[in-house]
Amino acid sequence: MNAPSELVREQLADLLPRLRRFARAITRHREDADDLVQLAVERALVRCDQWQPGTRLDSWVFRIMKNAWIDEVRARARRDELFAPEETGEHVGDAVMERQTDMMAVQQAMATLNDDQRLVVGLVLVEGLPYKEAAEVLDIPIGTLTSRLARAREALQAALLGGPAR
Amino acid sequence: MSTAPRYSDETLMAYVDHELDAAASHEIEAAMAADAELAARVARQRALRGVLRGAFDGVLDEPVPERLRAALRGDTAAAPPATQDTANVVPITATASRRRIASRWGQWGMLAASLLLGVWLGRSQFATPPDAPWAHAQDGRLVARAELAQALANQLANQQADDARVRVGVSFVARSGDYCRSFTLAAGLAGLACKPSAGGDWQLPLLVQQPAGEAGAQGAYRQAASTTTPAAVLRAIDEQIDGTPLDAAGERDAMQSGWQRNR
Numbered sequence: 001m002n003a004p005s006e007l008v009r010e011q012l013a014d015l016l017p018r019l020r021r022f023a024r025a026i027t028r029h030r031e032d033a034d035d036l037v038q039l040a041v042e043r044a045l046v047r048c049d050q051w052q053p054g055t056r057l058d059s060w061v062f063r064i065m066k067n068a069w070i071d072e073v074r075a076r077a078r079r080d081e082l083f084a085p086e087e088t089g090e091h092v093g094d095a096v097m098e099r100q101t102d103m104m105a106v107q108q109a110m111a112t113l114n115d116d117q118r119l120v121v122g123l124v125l126v127e128g129l130p131y132k133e134a135a136e137v138l139d140i141p142i143g144t145l146t147s148r149l150a151r152a153r154e155a156l157q158a159a160l161l162g163g164p165a166r
Numbered sequence: 167m168s169t170a171p172r173y174s175d176e177t178l179m180a181y182v183d184h185e186l187d188a189a190a191s192h193e194i195e196a197a198m199a200a201d202a203e204l205a206a207r208v209a210r211q212r213a214l215r216g217v218l219r220g221a222f223d224g225v226l227d228e229p230v231p232e233r234l235r236a237a238l239r240g241d242t243a244a245a246p247p248a249t250q251d252t253a254n255v256v257p258i259t260a261t262a263s264r265r266r267i268a269s270r271w272g273q274w275g276m277l278a279a280s281l282l283l284g285v286w287l288g289r290s291q292f293a294t295p296p297d298a299p300w301a302h303a304q305d306g307r308l309v310a311r312a313e314l315a316q317a318l319a320n321q322l323a324n325q326q327a328d329d330a331r332v333r334v335g336v337s338f339v340a341r342s343g344d345y346c347r348s349f350t351l352a353a354g355l356a357g358l359a360c361k362p363s364a365g366g367d368w369q370l371p372l373l374v375q376q377p378a379g380e381a382g383a384q385g386a387y388r389q390a391a392s393t394t395t396p397a398a399v400l401r402a403i404d405e406q407i408d409g410t411p412l413d414a415a416g417e418r419d420a421m422q423s424g425w426q427r428n429r
Contacts, residue, residue, distance in 0.1 A: 009238055016234055021225040034231055041237045106221035124183065125218040131185050150176045157214055 004048040011057050012044060018127060022062060024103075025122040026069060028111060036072070040065040056133060063137045066119060109159035117152035120145055125153075173197070173204065175211075182211045300332075300351060301370055309367035310359055318347055318359050318368045320421065324414050333391040336403055337412040337420060345425040346406060348399050350391040356399050358406075361425040368425075374398045 019040065023033035043064050044051075051060045110118055123134040124145075135145045173181075173194060180186050181194050198205040300314040310318055317332035326333055335348035346360040357373035374396055403411075412420060420427075 013235065013238055016230045016238075017226045017228075020228070020230065020234075021222045024225050025222050034234065038234055038237045041234065045238070045240065103221045103224060106218060121218065125215055126222050128219075131180075131183070146176055146180065150179060153179060153211070153214060154175070156218070157210065160214065160217060 004045045008048050008051070008057075009045075012041060012061070015058055015061060016041075018058065019061060019065065022065065022122050022127050024107075025110065025126040026118045028107075032072075036065060036069055039068045043068065058127075059129065059133050059137050062123060062127070062129070066137060069119075070115075105160065106156075109156050112155060112159060113152050117148055117155070120148045121152050121156070124149055173207075175207070178208055178211050182208065182215055301373075308370040308373070310370055311367065314349065314351065314359070315368055318349065318361075319425065322414070322417050322421065329390045331391055333393065335395045335399075337417050338403065338407045339409060339412075339427070340406040341408045342406075343408075343427060345420050345427065346403075348395055348403060350393070350395065352391050354392065356392065356396050358399060358402055363426055365424075365426060372399065372402050 016037070019037045020033060023036045024030065027033045027036055040061060044061050047064070051057060110121065113121065119138060120134065123129045123137060124131065129137070131142050131145055135142045138145065140148075177186075178194070181191060186194070194204075194208070198208055300312060301308045301310055309315075314332055317330075317334060321330075321332070321334050323334050323337065331352040333350045335350065337345065337347045340346045340360060342360070342363075344360045344363050346358055348356070348358050350356040355373060357370055359368040359370050361368050
């Protein structure tokens with residue numbers, strides 16, 4: 001295994017804000033998001049020679065994050081059963097209130113989605129990946145991606161903007 | 167009579183996602199100009215995409231936590247590895263969980279986990295009433311006694327009084343094979359207790375102090391145990407649980423067996 005080059009480390013450092021954003025979109029608990037990013041970054045460093053320079057580094061890391069997140073799913077599902085509602089309130093003091101409220105409203109809406117739907121929403125709608133890239137990250141056909149995305153958006157429309165489109 | 171094609175929601179989604187080629191996009195734009203309902207549908211899709219994009223963009227402006235930069239540098243002192251070796255049984259007080267407890271609870275978690283021996287041996291830092299000695303040190307470990315021991319042995323989660331001074335939370339089988347139960351105590355303490363398979367006192371591998379917000383200015387304690395379990399305890403359960411928590415029937419069976427499993 002080669003040691004990660006400075007270039008890879010730099011590019012990963014530049015990616016950190018987006019990795020954090022993706023993690024916040026898909027995880028259910030804010031504190032889990034940075035844990036997930038750290039786990040993904042560590043794995044990316046270990047596997048850096050599996051990345052082909054010239055290909056999208058972000059897609060490659062998102063795929064690592066997706067797998068790390070799936071590894072954690074069983075643990076998370078149990079944690080969610082035990083989730084104490086008071087905890088969401090703890091974060092409402094910080095940051096810009098309005099933006100925080102928006103994020104919380106969206107996170108609550110996203111909490112109604114299943115894990116597959118959260119991943120497609122995170123990759124396509126939050127991170128802006130093209131369908132083809134997102135489908136590769138998830139190892140699914142584009143048709144599966146678009147139908148999952150459509151169902152997720154219908155659910156989010158109902159939760160956030162009041163009712164499905166006519 | 168309109169012969170214009172009806173566009174599916176998926177097509178319109180692809181359009182707002184910039185996934186359609188130029189020809190298809192222009193066709194839809196022309197159709198929108200003549201069809202208000204279509205234009206409204208497209209507007210709704212754009213609005214949703216905008217809301218989702220905007221809701222999380224704030225994260226991009228947040229300062230990146232130092233531990234992530236440290237992880238990139240391979241600096242394990244500043245960023246203890248997040249990876250869990252799931253093949254080994256991880257003791258509840260292992261470094262990884264202790265650090266997460268610290269980050270979530272600030273100083274309290276560390277204080278509780280490492281200095282509790284002093285607390286339980288009679289310091290007045292927490293207003294522990296003298297008539298409720300919940301724990302004592304035995305062979306260098308904390309074990310439950312009196313009110314706490316009785317509750318762990320006999321109390322079912324779905325049969326607890328609102329003003330109970332000890333509440334049991336989740337009961338489960340740990341990776342060690344032993345039964346464990348989470349609990350909260352009046353005085354704002356919470357933790358995990360595990361019954362050794364060989365019998366004997368309930369061990370207390372984890373105790374945390376819940377934030378002081380609900381305690382009075384002079385260290386007065388809540389009269390009743392909290393109904394919520396702190397995140398630090400939830401994480402420890404997460405790391406130790408084998409399978410899913412016991413349901414009511416499972417709890418009853420475990421209680422009847424004296425919280426000892428036949429292996």
